[in-house]
Each structure stands twice: as structure tokens, then as C-alpha cells.
Amino acid sequence: GENVEQHPSTLSVQEGDSAVIKCTYSDSASNYFPWYKQELGKRPQLIIDIRSNVGEKKDQRIAVTLNKTAKHFSLHITETQPEDSAVYFCAASMEFSGGYNKLIFGAGTRLAVHP
Amino acid sequence: DAGITQSPRHKVTETGTPVTLRCHQTENHRYMYWYRQDPGHGLRLIHYSYGVKDTDKGEVSDGYSVSRSKTEDFLLTLESATSSQTSVYFCAISESRGVTDTQYFGPGTRLTVL
Numbered sequence: 001g002e003n004v005e006q007h008p009s010t011l012s013v014q015e016g017d018s019a020v021i022k023c024t025y026s027d028s029a030s031n032y033f034p035w036y037k038q039e040l041g042k043r044p045q046l047i048i049d050i051r052s053n054v055g056e057k058k059d060q061r062i063a064v065t066l067n068k069t070a071k072h073f074s075l076h077i078t079e080t081q082p083e084d085s086a087v088y089f090c091a092a093s094m095e096f097s098g099g100y101n102k103l104i105f106g107a108g109t110r111l112a113v114h115p
Numbered sequence: 116d117a118g119i120t121q122s123p124r125h126k127v128t129e130t131g132t133p134v135t136l137r138c139h140q141t142e143n144h145r146y147m148y149w150y151r152q153d154p155g156h157g158l159r160l161i162h163y164s165y166g167v168k169d170t171d172k173g174e175v176s177d178g179y180s181v182s183r184s185k186t187e188d189f190l191l192t193l194e195s196a197t198s199s200q201t202s203v204y205f206c207a208i209s210e211s212r213g214v215t216d217t218q219y220f221g222p223g224t225r226l227t228v229l
Contacts, residue, residue, distance in 0.1 A: 004157075006157075032216060034217065034218075036220075042222075043205065043220040043221060043222050043223055044158065044205070044220050045220070046217060046218075046219065049217065089157055089158065091158075093216055101216045102160055102163070102173065103158075103160070103216070103218060105157035105158040105159070106157055107155055107156060107157045108157050
């Protein structure tokens with residue numbers, strides 16, 4: 001069925017290092033790929049997204065890349081800081097019954113940035 | 116925070132009792148969603164609404180019903196709560212159903228069914 005796989009499930013880095021989280025999706029018709037950050041006890045918050053007509057998008061220390069042929073997309077965080085510590089979720093938009101889009105989420109990656 | 120509130124924020128209830136969770140939005144968004152979040156599963160869609168009195172099932176809808184009688188309110192009901200419905204429930208809104216289907220989440224409701 002439709003699914004999004006996310007790896008790794010946990011990631012530990014030193015402050016200043018880079019972090020990369022990868023996701024693969026199953027539906028080749030997916031056309032929208034958001035990334036959410038969730039701090040402990042808080043709501044998921046959108047940090048960056050990419051659409052299928054774009055291969056890469058950057059926003060300061062965060063970037064997302066998309067490879068439609070391989071059906072995978074990745075989140076890159078450079079110069080990590082302790083406040084980047086959180087759970088990150090990827091998602092892929094898929095068409096639902098009635099023509100509406102729905103988001104399928106990955107299981108999440110817990111990122112820990114150590115000072 | 117996209118003007119989304121959820122109530123209650125925490126609830127403990129017993130197996131077999133009915134429970135209703137409320138999502139309220141102030142910005143007149145057409146599309147609203149209910150998700151549940153469990154460890155190892157990310158967020159899974161329970162039900163969604165594409166307008167007043169227009170709702171449909173998501174991927175984990177068994178045991179849940181919804182209603183939307185006003186644009187601003189989307190209610191999630193557990194008719195007879197079970198321990199497997201212990202979870203954190205998030206409401207979300209979006210402005211469109213198309214390619215730019217960015218969703219914004221409410222603060223969540225932590226439900227414990229004993």
C-alpha cells in the first residue's frame with residue numbers, strides 16, 4: 001500500500017556537524033513533500049517543503065532534495081545547534097478518494113545535537 | 116499557530132465511555148483533519164472534512180466518527196473508547212486540496228483510556 005519510509009529512526013550528532021534524514025515513498029504520483037519538526041510535547045511545525053517540479057530547496061541551514069526517479073527525498077541540516085534537537089517527520093502527498101490529497105507521514109527521526 | 120485550538124488538552128477516561136474532542140479554528144479554512152500520533156507510526160489520518168457537513172474517512176477511521184456543523188469546528192467522537200485509542204490526537208487545517216496542500220497542526224490532545 002501507500003507508505004513513506006524514513007531513516008534513520010534516531011540520529012546523534014555533535015554541534016556544528018551536518019545531519020541528513022532520508023525518506024522514500026511508494027506512490028509515483030506524489031507531488032508535494034513537507035518536513036515537520038516536533039519538539040517534545042509540542043505540535044508538529046512545518047519547516048520546509050518541496051514540490052515535484054523542483055529538485056532542491058534551501059532555507060538558511062536547512063535544505064531538502066528530491067529525486068523523483070528514485071522516489072526519495074532528504075532533509076539536510078548544516079551547522080547543527082542544540083535547538084535543532086527534536087523529532088523530524090517527512091511526508092508525501094498522495095491522491096485520496098474524491099480527488100483530495102492526503103499526507104502520508106514517515107515514522108519520524110529523533111535528532112539529538114550534543115554541545 | 117494558524118488560529119487552531121483543541122479541547123480538552125488532556126483527558127483520562129475509562130474503557131467503554133464516549134469521548135468527544137473538539138478542534139476550533141478562527142481563520143475560515145475549508146479543510147480540516149484529525150490525526151492520531153503513536154510511537155513508531157508518525158501521524159495517521161483518522162477523518163477529514165472538506166466543508167460543512169462534508170467529511171470522509173482516513174486510513175484509521177474504525178471506532179471514530181466526526182461531525183462538522185460549522186466551518187470553525189470539527190469534532191472527533193469515540194463512541195466507546197478502547198485502550199487502543201490511547202494516543203495523542205492532532206487536528207490540522209489546510210487552505211486547499213491541491214498541490215499546495217500545506218497542513219498546519221493544532222496543539223494536540225493527549226487521551227488516555229484506562
